[in-house]
Amino acid sequence: MDQIIIYKIILCAIVFVVTLGAAAYMTWGERKLASWLQDRVGPDRAGPFGLLQPIADGLKMLFKEEMIPTHSNKWLFILGPSFFMLTACMTGAVIPWGAGFTIDGTFFPMQIADINIGLLYMLGVVSIGVYGIMIGGWSSNNKFALLGALRASSQMISYEVAMGLALIALVMLTGTLNLGEIVAQQDADYAYIVYQPLGFLIFLICAFAETNRAPFDLPESESELVGGFHTEYSSMKLGFFLFAEYINMFISSAVMASLYFGGYNFPFQHELGLEGNLLSAIQTAVFLGKILIFIFVFMWVRWTLPRFRYDQLMNLGWKVLLPLAIFNIFITGLVMYFTGKL
Amino acid sequence: MSLTEIAFYFLSFLAIFSALAVILSKNPVYSVLYLIVTFFSIAGHYFLMNAQFLAAVHIIVYAGAIMVLFLYVIMMLNLNEEQEEKTKNWVKIAAVVSACSIMLILVSLISKSTYNMGKAPMAGDAGLVQNLGKVLYKDYLLPFELASVLFLAAMVGAVYLSKKETSKS
Amino acid sequence: MALVAAGFVVTTMLLTHLLGPKRKTKIKNEAFECGIESVGNARTPFSIKYFLVAILFVLFDVEVIFMYPWAVNFRELGAFGLWEMFTFMGLMVVGLLYIIKKGALNWEK
Numbered sequence: 001m002d003q004i005i006i007y008k009i010i011l012c013a014i015v016f017v018v019t020l021g022a023a024a025y026m027t028w029g030e031r032k033l034a035s036w037l038q039d040r041v042g043p044d045r046a047g048p049f050g051l052l053q054p055i056a057d058g059l060k061m062l063f064k065e066e067m068i069p070t071h072s073n074k075w076l077f078i079l080g081p082s083f084f085m086l087t088a089c090m091t092g093a094v095i096p097w098g099a100g101f102t103i104d105g106t107f108f109p110m111q112i113a114d115i116n117i118g119l120l121y122m123l124g125v126v127s128i129g130v131y132g133i134m135i136g137g138w139s140s141n142n143k144f145a146l147l148g149a150l151r152a153s154s155q156m157i158s159y160e161v162a163m164g165l166a167l168i169a170l171v172m173l174t175g176t177l178n179l180g181e182i183v184a185q186q187d188a189d190y191a192y193i194v195y196q197p198l199g200f201l202i203f204l205i206c207a208f209a210e211t212n213r214a215p216f217d218l219p220e221s222e223s224e225l226v227g228g229f230h231t232e233y234s235s236m237k238l239g240f241f242l243f244a245e246y247i248n249m250f251i252s253s254a255v256m257a258s259l260y261f262g263g264y265n266f267p268f269q270h271e272l273g274l275e276g277n278l279l280s281a282i283q284t285a286v287f288l289g290k291i292l293i294f295i296f297v298f299m300w301v302r303w304t305l306p307r308f309r310y311d312q313l314m315n316l317g318w319k320v321l322l323p324l325a326i327f328n329i330f331i332t333g334l335v336m337y338f339t340g341k342l
Numbered sequence: 343m344s345l346t347e348i349a350f351y352f353l354s355f356l357a358i359f360s361a362l363a364v365i366l367s368k369n370p371v372y373s374v375l376y377l378i379v380t381f382f383s384i385a386g387h388y389f390l391m392n393a394q395f396l397a398a399v400h401i402i403v404y405a406g407a408i409m410v411l412f413l414y415v416i417m418m419l420n421l422n423e424e425q426e427e428k429t430k431n432w433v434k435i436a437a438v439v440s441a442c443s444i445m446l447i448l449v450s451l452i453s454k455s456t457y458n459m460g461k462a463p464m465a466g467d468a469g470l471v472q473n474l475g476k477v478l479y480k481d482y483l484l485p486f487e488l489a490s491v492l493f494l495a496a497m498v499g500a501v502y503l504s505k506k507e508t509s510k511s
Numbered sequence: 512m513a514l515v516a517a518g519f520v521v522t523t524m525l526l527t528h529l530l531g532p533k534r535k536t537k538i539k540n541e542a543f544e545c546g547i548e549s550v551g552n553a554r555t556p557f558s559i560k561y562f563l564v565a566i567l568f569v570l571f572d573v574e575v576i577f578m579y580p581w582a583v584n585f586r587e588l589g590a591f592g593l594w595e596m597f598t599f600m601g602l603m604v605v606g607l608l609y610i611i612k613k614g615a616l617n618w619e620k
Contacts, residue, residue, distance in 0.1 A: 016519070020519075062523070062526060073369070073371070076371065076372075076375075078524065079375075082521075082524060086517060086520055089519075115394070116394055116470065116471065117394045117395065117397075117398050120398035120399075120402065120471075120579065121398065123398075123402055124398055124401040124402045124405075127401070127402050127407065127572075128378075128401065128405055128406050130410060131378070131409075131410075131413075134410070134413055135375070138371070139371075146417075146557070147557075150557060150561050153410060153414075153561075154565070157407070157410060157564065157565065157568040157572075158564060158568065160568070160572070161568060161571040161572060161575060164572070164575040164576075165575055165578075168578045168579065168582045171579065171582035171583055172582045172585040175583055175584075175585065176583065177471055236523055237524075240520070240523075311617070314564070314616060315616070318567075318607075318610075318611075318616045319616065322571075322607065323604075323607065326600060326603070326604060326607075329600065330600070333585075333593050333597070334593075336585070337590060337593055395579075395580065399576050402572065402576060403569075403572060403573055403576055406572075407568060407569045407573070410569075411562075411565040411566060411568075411569055414561060414565050415562070417557070418557060418562065471579065471580050471583050472580075472583055472584060474580050475579075475580030475581055475583055475584035475588075476587070476588075478580055478581075479580070479581055479584065479588055479592055479595060480588075483595065486595075486599070487595070487598060487599060489577070490598070490599045490602040490603065493570055493573070493602070493603065493606060494602050494603075494605060494606045494609075496570055497567065497570055497606040497610060498606070500563065500566040500567060500570070501563070501609065501610055501615040504559050504560075504562065504563040504566075504615065505613060505615065
């Protein structure tokens, strides 16, 4: 038993470091991709291909002056970005990163917390993630920051409803809220994207809105709100706000890959005739590959689509996605009823 | 002391401490934040009782939704110190009197009650999502459907109130 | 996981606090308003529409939460459960239609 606890702590640290590392290199990837799409060179000074750029950026953030505006609420001002970063890191605990491996007859799962209500845990973390932005924006005592925080929180809560409804149609199929089981079910059956194309589309759009990514990056739209909720922030506190966005992107890519694209499973995996541990290692690599594809989609969309207007954003959330998600549940229910999958 | 007991005492301490902080802090925004901490510790208690669904709902609905609403309301209030009105004396006296009477009622009720802490449904899996769903959608069907009517009424009420406000201004 | 993350956050915050230079001036620490002198502060009331969105969000969120135990038991509850939930969702759709018809979510006005 102790062995498992020590292993879980190590796994925690590994997942955390991998998340941070991935997020750091996503900033590099995003800049490279943007430069490629716009026919530029992109970062190429720090190290070969600019590969040391994220480290340089991080160090720069660390050594910058920390500014706290005179009229702000000091502790809330510090709490905002800290909380935002904290919630961004927490969802990684329930994601099954692989099938697990066996050493000397002991089974080590590749999931930190195998809880029954994994999906609800995820939704809970998403729903409290809004406080980091609200506290940060409000405590700055700056009009731009307040507007940005209001927009961000309003947008996040609006799309959370459609996201929850899209997940309900999925849960009707799976019959469980356990993320590990949902992924394991997709080994025997098709990946759930086959049954839930509309649900996936809704979830994808909501994921864009929840992570405040373009085309839904209104909270920080620099042409009208300077920097939105992080206008007054500097040094690592600003770094946390920017960095947490990339972590959120990484985690939501992982969630989409595990819910709709089979997680670590890949087609014909049992026909390869591979041993347990080796297969498991390949599965984890495949999972990371799927995440990478989603991250690419996130960035691709950002550098392709223009930003929405705020009324368009709200209309899309409440008048299009919400009815569509309800319709999706109706259809899923009826189809499951008439095809006898009940 | 077992791990569960340590967790129980820690969460209880946290809940009571943050609940006190809610009423003692001067800034209403801090009050809201402490209230969120209180909700988290209560959700932790639910989790200890193996009521996982209730714990998740507590965080998603109370901490994640209702407190956002509270925070909006407080942010909408004018929090500038110089404009803060002095509370009138008779309001203070009335508050003390009503609080004392509530305290009296609570104390008398709790001392009379035969509620036994040890016999609370600590164990069992009645709080798991599956079992809860079966009970809710078979035995308590009517209250569940009535709840949806209540939601409809609440929606209409909210829209009505806010529309009236906008047409005035 | 939360502990690891919290440890990292606190350490980084302390580090940046200790490492960064501290040259504070009165004007530098004023709230930023595009370089011109700031007028008043940001503790002002804002549009009621945000408030309305928050209320509607609370209502819909609770309804969505109600549907999770049903979705988990969907296969076991069978046809009866399906119609039961359709009734619930029907009322929810009526509410949504009312909100849209009333123009409560129109931001342009």
